[in-house]
Amino acid sequence: ETGVTQTPRHLVMGMTNKKSLKCEQHLGHNAMYWYKQSAKKPLELMFVYNFKEQTENNSVPSRFSPECPNSSHLFLHLHTLQPEDSALYLCASSQDLGGDYNEQFFGPGTRLTVL
């Protein structure tokens, strides 16, 4: 595996379900991010981890719960979601958070549908 991988690629869940999204990066990076991408909206930053420590929580509802057990893995635990949470969830990584040039590498995303 190379780059940033995400599983599952597609997920359909009911409002009462609990599910988790997984992200793994094989780039040796130290920073990882969760973004939400909805149609016609800018990428919405959700969470940022740097060296396994959460550095950013962008006022995300508590029904989204991130977990970063190590610098290579990032999870997003989902519970009691709403239909408006349906979107593409993108994971990204970068070498770290500093510097002017800090390219983010994105995973393929998980297309989430909440019924």
Place this chain on the structure above:
Amino acid sequence: QKEVEQNSGPLSVPEGAIASLNCTYSDRGSQSFFWYRQYSGKSPELIMFIYSNGDKEDGRFTAQLNKASQYVSLLIRDSQPSDSATYLCAVKGGSYIPTFGRGTSLIVHP
């Protein structure tokens, strides 16, 4: 609140023409500027980075930055149908996290 504005488009250009994509930003302290390309159903990938005022060229792509006017643009010369995608502008200032625009959809028709 830091804002990055892009015309959502679609911008339609004929094959072989120059496509011009524009982005304006509100944070005057912004220092780094990125252009990502996102094909339909795919994830964004970085195609250009610019830091200094002026032009930066990479193949058919040219990024232009004007910090005084707070805009950054992307020119695509000799546009090809394979360039059809959404182009995301991202701006990084004092915060270590880039702010993304909503993207401009580009359609290059044969």
